Amino acid sequence: MADKVKLRSSDQQMFEVEEEVAFQSLTVKNMSEDTGLDAPIPLPNVSSKILAKVIEYCKYHVDAEKKADDKPSKTEEEIKTWDTDFVKVDQSTLFELILAANYLNIKSLLDLTCLTVANMIKGKTPEEIRKTFNIVNDFTPEEEEEVRKENQWAFE
Amino acid sequence: MGSPKAPVSQATQHPHNVQPWGNYLFAQGKDTRNAGLGRLRALDDEFLMQVLALLPAETLGRLACVNRAFYCFSNHEDLWRALTLEAPELEGKWRFKNTWQQTYLKASLPIHNFHRKHPLRVQGFYSDLLYQPWHCTTVPLHSSWLKRDTIDRRTGLSVEDFKQQYELPNKPVILQNTIDDWPALLNWNSKYLKKVFKGNTILAGDYPMGFDNFLAYSQRSRDEMPLYLFDKHFASKAPQLAADYKVPKYFDEDLFSVLGEAGRPDFRWLIMGPPRSGSTFHKDPNATSAWNAVVTGSKKWIMYPPSALPPGVHASDDGADVACPVSLIEWFLNFYKESQKGPVQPLEGICRAGEVLFVPRGWWHMALNLEESIAVTQNYVSSANLQHVVDFLKGGRAELVSGCPFEQRGRLHDAFLSALQQQRPQVLKELKRQQQRKQAAKAPSQLSALFSETKSVEQPQEFSFRFS
Numbered sequence: 014m015a016d017k018v019k020l021r022s023s024d025q026q027m028f029e030v031e032e033e034v035a036f037q038s039l040t041v042k043n044m045s046e047d048t049g050l051d052a053p054i055p056l057p058n059v060s061s062k063i064l065a066k067v068i069e070y071c072k073y074h075v076d077a078e079k080k081a082d083d084k085p086s087k088t089e090e091e092i093k094t095w096d097t098d099f100v101k102v103d104q105s106t107l108f109e110l111i112l113a114a115n116y117l118n119i120k121s122l123l124d125l126t127c128l129t130v131a132n133m134i135k136g137k138t139p140e141e142i143r144k145t146f147n148i149v150n151d152f153t154p155e156e157e158e159e160v161r162k163e164n165q166w167a168f169e
Numbered sequence: 170m171g172s173p174k175a176p177v178s179q180a181t182q183h184p185h186n187v188q189p190w191g192n193y194l195f196a197q198g199k200d201t202r203n204a205g206l207g208r209l210r211a212l213d214d215e216f217l218m219q220v221l222a223l224l225p226a227e228t229l230g231r232l233a234c235v236n237r238a239f240y241c242f243s244n245h246e247d248l249w250r251a252l253t254l255e256a257p258e259l260e261g262k263w264r265f266k267n268t269w270q271q272t273y274l275k276a277s278l279p280i281h282n283f284h285r286k287h288p289l290r291v292q293g294f295y296s297d298l299l300y301q302p303w304h305c306t307t308v309p310l311h312s313s314w315l316k317r318d319t320i321d322r323r324t325g326l327s328v329e330d331f332k333q334q335y336e337l338p339n340k341p342v343i344l345q346n347t348i349d350d351w352p353a354l355l356n357w358n359s360k361y362l363k364k365v366f367k368g369n370t371i372l373a374g375d376y377p378m379g380f381d382n383f384l385a386y387s388q389r390s391r392d393e394m395p396l397y398l399f400d401k402h403f404a405s406k407a408p409q410l411a412a413d414y415k416v417p418k419y420f421d422e423d424l425f426s427v428l429g430e431a432g433r434p435d436f437r438w439l440i441m442g443p444p445r446s447g448s449t450f451h452k453d454p455n456a457t458s459a460w461n462a463v464v465t466g467s468k469k470w471i472m473y474p475p476s477a478l479p480p481g482v483h484a485s486d487d488g489a490d491v492a493c494p495v496s497l498i499e500w501f502l503n504f505y506k507e508s509q510k511g512p513v514q515p516l517e518g519i520c521r522a523g524e525v526l527f528v529p530r531g532w533w534h535m536a537l538n539l540e541e542s543i544a545v546t547q548n549y550v551s552s553a554n555l556q557h558v559v560d561f562l563k564g565g566r567a568e569l570v571s572g573c574p575f576e577q578r579g580r581l582h583d584a585f586l587s588a589l590q591q592q593r594p595q596v597l598k599e600l601k602r603q604q605q606r607k608q609a610a611k612a613p614s615q616l617s618a619l620f621s622e623t624k625s626v627e628q629p630q631e632f633s634f635r636f637s
Binding site: 104105108109111112115123127128130131134135136137138139142143146147148149150151152156157159160161163164166167168 | 206208212219227230231232233234235240
């Protein structure tokens with residue numbers, strides 16, 4: 014019978030999660046080694062909305078690695094597709110996921126979200142990048158011209 | 170190397186005028202970073218840098234045009250260094266210009282009229298991640314970091330005295346006047362190395378490059394942790410170099426030689442680097458000891474005994490993973506003072522041209538090149554550390570054994586012992602005698618049982634208590 018870990022979000026919601034899934038987070042793993050599995054582990058930096066998503070991610074990945082008949086239950090292709098869908102969220106959710114993945118120390122989720130942000134920037138013009146992230150152009154006209162000249166090669 | 174009292178001048182300011190985060194607390198108003206990152210302000214500098222590290226050059230170039238904050242981030246040299254060194258299509262093609270960015274662009278773009286860059290100086294941008302490396306490159310070395318000289322220095326030591334006073338007790342020493350007859354002391358300089366490496370590449374930071382390209386980099390780079398030449402194949406690439414030096418008499422037992430050059434783990438390296446290059450705290454592999462001879466230049470060494478952990482260094486419980494997260498200069502800035510006050514004092518000293526440092530088995534050590542330096546080093550096994558090396562290899566953790574192909578690692582223990590049996594049976598006999606004496610001395614008393622609980626940081630499962 015799998016051991017369960019109790020996690021408490023910042024808004025005091027309780028989540029009961031299998032140990033294997035919870036320990037995808039090194040932070041949770043380390044904390045439980047100090048306090049044991051009986052007491053709930055407080056996660057004051059993670060809201061219930063985000064924690065639910067993180068748990069969903071960890072659960073999927075634990076299941077995907079499980080082997081039946083010596084084959085992992087999900088192919089790399091399937092996992093990639095699932096991951097791509099998983100991060101199709103609005104920006105503020107994405108950034109909250111990043112902060113949670115960082116705090117909870119879940120490397121694969123950090124890598125995934127990092128790649129997601131990178132893909133949001135790749136191939137865009139400066140104006141498109143500004144629009145995507147609501148960035149203000151604070152160059153003076155002279156600076157902008159200078160910088161543009163310097164980086165002309167990136168537009169050719 | 171600047172004088173410790175040099176005022177902060179224009180020359181030491183970050184090229185884009187990035188300020189350390191601490192200055193923000195005293196600034197009035199303007200915060201270009203948070204205002205400038207839009208929704209991305211939620212992410213810290215480390216994460217942003219990780220994102221940028223995934224981007225191709227064109228995207229970085231466009232990102233630089235977004236606004237001042239992104240201009241600073243996209244121009245961070247670490248990004249361009251990685252782009253240059255990791256691009257398989259650029260290997261062998263790049264030539265170091267004044268910055269990694271220029272180097273990359275020159276190598277990867279077709280004949281192109283470069284707009285000569287005058288770095289934009291930004292106001293109100295605070296970032297430790299971007300500022301610190303620049304600061305470490307330019308801050309003058311404090312005289313206090315160089316003053317302490319506590320490693321023994323000996324001249325004219327006999328081999329027997331060396332073994333009794335240093336090798337067996339496992340204590341460092343700087344040996345003077347022991348390599349005076351090396352041709353290397355007369356021959357080795359950039360011009361000579363350029364000649365002997367002609368047509369070959371050398372390894373710097375594990376990347377292959379031509380020697381003259383490495384030299385250009387060495388002389389012009391402003392990297393916080395400069396790449397340095399560290400090549401284990403120097404003798405096969407340039408046999409003259411092997412002829413220019415010989416192993417000092419104290420170290421010629423060299424037991425791994427019974428495995429032959431093909432069968433033995435990596436054992437010798439040519440080292441060359443610009444000022445401020447060097448290596449952060451580590452222990453040498455396979456429980457071997459080492460000697461390091463400075464041929465030109467000078468190195469500052471700081472050494473900690475095996476059971477002490479230097480400040481700023483983190484090691485996993487089994488000692489397999491060591492992290493020294495800060496650069497050499499950053500270590501000096503943040504931890505040197507602390508190292509002077511701790512319960513275990515490190516041994517320190519500057520090794521100059523013609524001097525040889527003995528690095529005993531298991532000692533933590535770090536080396537900082539104070540000027541451009543050329544050195545040669547070898548790791549070795551002698552009767553003094555044979556038992557430890559054998560125990561280490563027997564431990565069976567292939568991933569901890571280093572310097573030979575992975576497939577060989579598990580078998581190294583047996584291969585070594587059988588080769589010793591064939592070629593140096595006396596050495597094995599003596600080893601067995603030592604083991605028997607140890608067994609006999611292990612009285613099952615309460616006292617020894619108490620101490621056998623002690624685990625050292627040094628190696629997995631090694632019994633660390635010593636009666637001496």
